[in-house]
Each structure stands twice: as C-alpha cells, then as structure tokens.
Amino acid sequence: MVSFSNIDIVIIIVFFALVLLTGFLSGRKQSGTSEEFLLSGRKVGLLLFVLTNVATWYGGILGVGEFTYRYGILSWFTQGFPYYIFAIIFAIFFAKKIRDASLFTIPDKLEQTYGKSVGLISSLLIFVLVSPAPYLLMIGSLISLIFGISLIYSLLIGAVLSAAYLFKGGYKSDLYTDALEFFVMFIGFIIIIAAAVSNYGGYTFLENNLPASHLKLTGDVSPTFLIVWFLIALWTFTDPGFHQRCYAAKSGSVAVKGILISIVFWALFDFLTTSTGLYARASLQEIENPVLAFPLLAEEILGPGLKGIFYAALFATILSTLNSFLFISATTFGRDFVFKMSKTRDEKKVNRNTRIGLVVAVVISVLLAYTINSVIELWYLIGSIIIPSIVILVISSYYQKYKISNTGAVVEITLAFLISIFWMIIRPQFENITVLGEIEPMIAGLSAAITVHIIYLIKGRTVSLMK
DSSP states (O other): OOOOOOHHHHHHHHHHHHHHHHHHHSSOOOOHHHHHHGGGOOOOOOHHHHHHHHHHGGGGGGHHHHHHHHTTTHHHHHHHHHHHHHHHHHHIIIIIIHHHOSSSHHHHHHHHHHOOHHHHHHHHHHHHOOOOOHHHHHHHHHHHHHHHOHHHHHHHHHHHHHHEEEEEEHHHHHHHHHHHHHHHHHHHHHHHHHHHHHHOOOOOHHHHHSSSGSHHHHHHTTTHHHHHHHHHHHHHHHHHHHHHHHHHHHSHHHHHHHHHHHHHHHHHHHHHHHHHHHHHHHHHOOOOOGGGGHHHHHHHHTTTHHHHHHHHHHHHHHHHHHHHHHHHHIEEEEEHHHHHHHHSGGGHHHHHHHHHHHHHHHHHHHHHHHHHHOHHHHHHHHHHHHHHHHHHHHTTTTTTOOOOOHHHHHHHHHHHHHHHHHHHGGGGGGGSSSSTOOOOOHHHHHHHHHHHHHHHHHHHHHHHHHH
C-alpha cells in the first residue's frame, strides 16, 4: 500500500506547476514559421541538445523497474548496452547527414529518396510508432495511485498537463520542459540510491539477497531472448525523436557530439535505475506487481518530502518522453500526412495542422491507454510491426549505394508490415514447435525487409550493368 504525506503531495503539485510555467514561458516568442514551431528554428545548442536527448530516452521508467526486478542486471545488458552501440553508430554515420539534409521528419527523407507513396505510408507507420499511449498510461496510473481518482480522469489530466504548453510554444516548449525534467530525474534517483545504501548497505547486501541469476550479465535466458532485445534496439535508427533533434541542432557537429555525450549520461542514469531495481528485488522479495517495484521501494525507505521528490522524478522521466512523443505525433499528422496530402502544400497551414494533430494524438492515446491497459503489450505491439517496415529504408536513404528503386521500397515497407502482423497472429499455433515458437514477429518482418531489399539491390545493379 502506498501512502503520501501532505508535503509529498505539495512537492508533486509544485513540480507540475513548474513544468507548465516553463513550457508556457519558453514558448512565448515565436516567429510563426513552421521551422520555428517544429524545430525551434534549427538553433538548438549542445547543452540543450544533450539535456533533451537524455531526458526523452527514459519514458518507460516503470517498465525498467519491472524488468530489473524480474531479471536483474540483464535489464542493463538488453535495455542499455545495445542502445549505446547503435547510438554510437547513429552519431558517427547518420547524425551529421541528417542535419545537413535540413528536412523536418523521417517521412520527409523517405519521400525525398523513395517517392510520395513511401513517404505517406511511412507517415502513417511513424504516427503509430510514436504513439504516446504507453507513457500516458504510466502517467495516468501514477496520478490515479497518488490522488485516488479513476484511471480515465487521470489519463485526461496527464494528457492536458503534457500537451497544453505545446499548443503555443511547439518544440521550444518541449525542449525547455525536458531540460527541467532532466535535473529532476537525476536528483530523484540519486536520493533513492543514497537511501538504499544507507538502509541496507552496498554490494554485499545485494549479493546475499538476490537470486544468483540477477547478478549475471546475461541472466539465465536463452540466446534467442538476447538476440530479440538487441534487434529491438534497432529502434534507435527509426526513432523520430533522434531525427527531430538532429534536424533541430545548430550544426552537424552539435548533433554528433550531443549524442556521444548523451551516452555518458544514459550510462549513469542506467546505473541509478538498475541499482534501484536490484535493491527493490533484494529488499521487497516477492511482490504481486513488479511494475510497482520503484514506488514500493520508495514507500519502504523514503520519508516524507524525499518520497515526493522521488515521485516527481518518476513523473519527470515519463513526462519528458510523453510530451516529446505527443509533439512528434502531431508533427507527423500535420506535416507528413495532412500537408503532403494537400495539393497546394501550403506551409502557412502546417502549424495549424500540427495543433490539430495534437488533439488527434491526445484522443487516440487516451483511448489506446484506457483500452489496452498494459504498457508492455503496447510496446510489443507497436515495435514489432512498425520497426521492421522502415528501418532498412531509413538507413539506406542516407547512403546512395544501398538505395533501391521506388517500387522496391513500396514492396519492402508493405510486405514487412504485413508479415509482422501475420506472424503475430499465427505464431501461437506454433508454441509447441521450439524453433518456430521462438521466432518473434519483429524477426519475421525484419527478415522479409532484408530479403526484399537485397533482391531489389541485385536487380538494380543488374539493370545498371546491362545498360
């Protein structure tokens, strides 16, 4: 059972007030251009780039707590380490190219490389990929837990708190609220680790009270499990937030350095969150709902005031991703879909359409979060069917020698999407067949995408040689 003192409630309310104040004040001065509203005029410096890049990477903080509680440091090996690798690759081989392209979104680049059809299809897929629903569900669940109100009202409150300032300030408001949330995140988790060490002791306590597998880098899971989670880290290349921040950076150098510096802070924050999860497992032992591992540990070791700060950190971690995904969803709707479906393509209407997109994204997210009441199910469903469809096309769009024909791109994005869904539907039929039962929908879809891409690459080069 979780209880809150008056001081805890006040701290949480003050945190939300500061977020709203920061969001509205930072977005007061706007030139009115789509470049200003969507990308803060492409003038984001290194410090702000790093703060927002780090903050927006940890929206699934309750999921991190659950994963660490269940599997130990395997959580870091699957949820942290592979992302560092792919982020380094992204920084070195893509960040500067993306900034130099001076576009707005991933569908912009795919349309430029593979034509309007692929651009429109990808805009629909990206809209689903960046659905804020999982993060809204976490915010709503915490609000419901703290204030004792129903989930539907908590979801609506969470949506308003994360979207209100975006209507006026756009990406600039997103940036500055993320910067505030960066500091709150770190302060909260430093406090709970300090309290855990003070109450229980250091590594010896963990070693004596954790299952042996929790302190093994790869746990006791199968190689297939590890491979799938490493493949899921390919999300890095298709993450619209990464692309958005590179497009908004002051220069290509800022984008490259910003990502590399971010990795250092990710590693530090991963240390804090993984350690918190280990202490939760060691001290709480068996709990009914591991998703609440972090809140229950806070209940156990944090007094009034400190617990309020920690909950503000949980909110900050989720909110920084929620508002970013809401704005990317709105941008995808307003610029990548409505704008490109219009015959005139009037840039003056992009900001208005983006604001309409915010409303659409909020409504859809509230409905999804209320209907599919599981963060993990939402992540699994969205990631498995979308990432395989676009990841190879996104990578190849920045390297001419890996580019295929427009027709091949349409086949690839469509077939990978359909096969991922098809395999997700029929996979339960093969549960008793070890090899087939372990094939994830993402692997099926990614295999289809790679196969189609190779076929069209060979076909294109054959035609070139014949000419």
